[in-house]
Amino acid sequence: MKLYASRENLLHGVNIVQRAVATKNPLPILSGMLITAEDNTLKFTATDLEMGIECTVPVTVVEQGSVVVSARYFSEVVRRLPDIRIELEVNPNNHSTNIRYGQSEISIHGMSPEDFPILPQLDREKSVTINGSLFRNMIKQVAFAASSDNSRPIFTGVLLEINGEQLKLVATDTHRLAFRSGKIASSQNLDNLSVIIPGKTISEISKITGEDSQVQLTFTENQVLFEIDNICLISRLINGQFPNYNQVVPQGYKSRIRVKSKDFLESMERASLMTKEGSSVVKISIEELSMNITSNSPDIGRIYEQVQIYLEGEETSISFNSRYLLDVLKVADDEEVYLELTDSLSPGIVKPVGNENYLYLILPIRTL
Amino acid sequence: MEGWARKIIHVDMDAFFAAVEQRDNPGLRGKPVIIGGRPDQRGVVSTCSYEARQFGVRSAMPLREAFRRCPNGIFLPGNHKKYWAVSREIQKIFREYTPLVEPLSLDEAFLDVTGCEGLFGPAVEIGKQIKDRISRETGLTASVGVACNKFLAKVASDLEKPSGFVVIGPKDVERVLWPLPVRRIWGVGEKTALHLSEFGWTTIGIVAQQPLANLKERFGSLGEQLYALARGWDDRPVNPGREVKSVGNETTFARDIEDGDKVKAALLELAQEVGRRLRKQGLAGRVITLKLRYADFTTITRAETLVEHTDWDGEIYRVAHDLFIKNWDQTAVRLVGVTVSKLAPRDEVGQLAFFGQNREKEEKLAEALDRVRDKFGEKAVTRARLLK
Numbered sequence: 001m002k003l004y005a006s007r008e009n010l011l012h013g014v015n016i017v018q019r020a021v022a023t024k025n026p027l028p029i030l031s032g033m034l035i036t037a038e039d040n041t042l043k044f045t046a047t048d049l050e051m052g053i054e055c056t057v058p059v060t061v062v063e064q065g066s067v068v069v070s071a072r073y074f075s076e077v078v079r080r081l082p083d084i085r086i087e088l089e090v091n092p093n094n095h096s097t098n099i100r101y102g103q104s105e106i107s108i109h110g111m112s113p114e115d116f117p118i119l120p121q122l123d124r125e126k127s128v129t130i131n132g133s134l135f136r137n138m139i140k141q142v143a144f145a146a147s148s149d150n151s152r153p154i155f156t157g158v159l160l161e162i163n164g165e166q167l168k169l170v171a172t173d174t175h176r177l178a179f180r181s182g183k184i185a186s187s188q189n190l191d192n193l194s195v196i197i198p199g200k201t202i203s204e205i206s207k208i209t210g211e212d213s214q215v216q217l218t219f220t221e222n223q224v225l226f227e228i229d230n231i232c233l234i235s236r237l238i239n240g241q242f243p244n245y246n247q248v249v250p251q252g253y254k255s256r257i258r259v260k261s262k263d264f265l266e267s268m269e270r271a272s273l274m275t276k277e278g279s280s281v282v283k284i285s286i287e288e289l290s291m292n293i294t295s296n297s298p299d300i301g302r303i304y305e306q307v308q309i310y311l312e313g314e315e316t317s318i319s320f321n322s323r324y325l326l327d328v329l330k331v332a333d334d335e336e337v338y339l340e341l342t343d344s345l346s347p348g349i350v351k352p353v354g355n356e357n358y359l360y361l362i363l364p365i366r367t368l
Numbered sequence: 369m370e371g372w373a374r375k376i377i378h379v380d381m382d383a384f385f386a387a388v389e390q391r392d393n394p395g396l397r398g399k400p401v402i403i404g405g406r407p408d409q410r411g412v413v414s415t416c417s418y419e420a421r422q423f424g425v426r427s428a429m430p431l432r433e434a435f436r437r438c439p440n441g442i443f444l445p446g447n448h449k450k451y452w453a454v455s456r457e458i459q460k461i462f463r464e465y466t467p468l469v470e471p472l473s474l475d476e477a478f479l480d481v482t483g484c485e486g487l488f489g490p491a492v493e494i495g496k497q498i499k500d501r502i503s504r505e506t507g508l509t510a511s512v513g514v515a516c517n518k519f520l521a522k523v524a525s526d527l528e529k530p531s532g533f534v535v536i537g538p539k540d541v542e543r544v545l546w547p548l549p550v551r552r553i554w555g556v557g558e559k560t561a562l563h564l565s566e567f568g569w570t571t572i573g574i575v576a577q578q579p580l581a582n583l584k585e586r587f588g589s590l591g592e593q594l595y596a597l598a599r600g601w602d603d604r605p606v607n608p609g610r611e612v613k614s615v616g617n618e619t620t621f622a623r624d625i626e627d628g629d630k631v632k633a634a635l636l637e638l639a640q641e642v643g644r645r646l647r648k649q650g651l652a653g654r655v656i657t658l659k660l661r662y663a664d665f666t667t668i669t670r671a672e673t674l675v676e677h678t679d680w681d682g683e684i685y686r687v688a689h690d691l692f693i694k695n696w697d698q699t700a701v702r703l704v705g706v707t708v709s710k711l712a713p714r715d716e717v718g719q720l721a722f723f724g725q726n727r728e729k730e731e732k733l734a735e736a737l738d739r740v741r742d743k744f745g746e747k748a749v750t751r752a753r754l755l756k
Contacts, residue, residue, distance in 0.1 A: 149675050174721040243723040298467040301487055321719060345720065366718035 001065025001090040009057040013044035016055040021071040022048035036066035068111040128187040132213035139206035146199035147173035157196035157238040201235040253340035255313040265329035267305040272322035274303040285317035375491035378521035382530035384475035386417035400441040407435030480606035519602035541600035546573030616707025624700035638706040643681035652677035658691040659705035
């Protein structure tokens with residue numbers, strides 16, 4: 001294998017597939033990335049067996065071939081190369097990989113490409129295309145609510161539902177729940193689709209999706225394939241039944257406040273500084289014209305924040321984990337949000353004023 | 369107050385149990401309420417309202433005697449679960465001002481607020497705020513003493529009961545402390561008071577004039593204590609208590625057990641006890657540890673970490689049972705133990721959850737069983753499997 005490439009193209013390929021490189025896998029081959037030269041392209045492949053990424057960049061191929069190189073060392077090397085034409089040559093007998101730039105040369109050990117797992121080829125029967133910036137925004141508003149606790153795998157994923165022209169994403173860690181819907185071009189083969197995509201997969205997708213890209217999704221029984229420009233990402237799906245999220249959405253409210261997102265966020269950020277270590281409890285009391293946020297930690301100090309609001313309904317008070325509120329306020333794009341409350345033991349609802357497509361439920365903390 | 373080395377507050381709820389009953393039942397207000405049980409029962413008065421005190425009823429008096437003095441009194445068994453919950457509310461107020469809270473009982477606590485003035489104002493202000501907040505938030509009155517040490521703070525809270533507020537500084541010792549009877553000295557009970565009176569030492573002031581050697585000779589180590597306290601000296605720290613790190617229990621079988629079902633029954637019983645103790649202390653834990661000792665004394669411990677804190681018998685048993693199934697080598701068992709650790713106060717882990725993670729029913733059941741056991745004793749109700 002021999003080829004010429006620009007540093008920029010190499011770096012792009014390395015950066016994209018690096019996300020799928022296994023960090024804690026017992027198989028040494030998975031700590032590497034497969035690079036394959038053919039038809040004036042160089043294909044990078046990495047996988048941790050949960051998720052696999054392929055990225056293809058243009059190069060000038062002199063001799064076809066492939067090799068597996070250490071993801072860590074190869075990417076560190078590429079990052080530090082000068083911005084000139086790079087020559088890559090692999091000795092097929094011992095997989096030694098030579099990187100030449102100007103009058104200099106680096107030679108790193110490689111592994112046999114035969115040993116690298118082959119990413120499955122999916123039948124494109126059930127596919128749909130989604131606008132990249134919409135999909136990215138939906139993921140941003142939902143994925144953070146997924147759980148990181150692996151003892152209940154369902155909640156570590158994001159539910160993706162497609163029904164006609166409607167796409168829905170839902171995630172919950174059982175303490176809060178984020179819901180976002182969006183409109184897509186309808187796809188006949190995909191009616192009533194409901195799958196759970198691992199949280200890690202979906203957040204990687206949002207990172208590699210460009211503003212102007214289109215994302216093509218292909219589904220099989222157990223896997224999902226995302227194709228974005230020159231990138232393919234394939235991931236397993238999480239098996240199991242996502243709980244019926246509709247039944248936990250409160251119907252109606254007793255108090256509804258309207259507040260400037262930025263004011264709410266900034267007050268909450270300050271209030272969270274004064275919460276007890278490990279508890280993050282803030283108390284919110286709603287009065288006619290103001291929302292008062294208090295928290296205190298005997299070891300640090302205390303805080304009283306007053307935020308201007310419009311109240312519709314009853315005055316009330318409730319305690320929340322400040323982190324759960326901060327998370328949603330950071331991703332609510334609209335200038336104002338509603339906070340709807342029923343009582344101190346029922347979920348609060350946060351939704352942007354003027355965006356019917358986003359809903360965030362947050363369960364309170366019961367305090368004695 | 370500037371010159372005080374420490375700022376200690378003593379808060380003492382006025383006729384606590386009786387006051388809670390009067391608060392929750394307007395029909396009892398203004399009436400002599402006596403908590404402790406029925407007058408025909410053996411037992412003593414645990415608290416009585418101020419109205420009952422006018423009849424000469426006192427705490428620790430036999431119920432029968434209380435009935436003789438106050439036949440029209442309203443005798444109630446008391447609802448300790450409720451008093452405990454109110455006590456937690458009050459202690460929560462304390463902890464907003466300082467982490468150095470030493471509860472002496474449900475209705476009484478010391479607070480060290482030294483250094484908290486920057487946040488909340490002078491100690492006297494903190495004392496007033498606490499008194500006001502207790503009144504506003506629980507509808508109950510407290511007597512508060514503010515002083516430079518624990519002894520004086522406790523004397524102060526007692527001076528103007530009910531609803532008193534007294535500050536004693538080092539300079540007030542002669543004027544305020546010395547005229548008081550010796551019984552007010554910490555550690556002086558009926559016997560010592562009698563002993564002191566034999567020397568004609570009836571007030572704290574008289575004791576304060578005795579040389580140390582004199583007191584030591586007659587009262588030994590208590591003499592030193594009398595000497596210091598009578599001068600208003602007391603350097604005992606406010607002790608927030610050893611933090612409970614784990615709650616556990618174990619059983620050694622009378623004979624080594626080879627029958628797995630019998631071991632499981634023992635685990636169930638241990639889980640019940642541990643759950644009950646956790647709930648009593650208002651704690652919940654996240655790590656459950658099983659201890660197994662075999663007939664040959666080899667001992668293993670295996671633990672599992674839960675996603676959320678629990679104080680519920682069923683959950684503790686489920687985990688202990690699974691650990692047992694996974695780790696038991698089928699040979700005879702000499703001892704089993706169950707421990708819950710990584711504890712946190714129940715009210716700080718009250719994050720509610722969607723999708724069946726709440727165990728409201730189970731929690732209500734556990735609470736109901738706790739109430740039965742509070743009232744009728746620990747053996748009053750149990751699982752059929754544990755009947756012997």
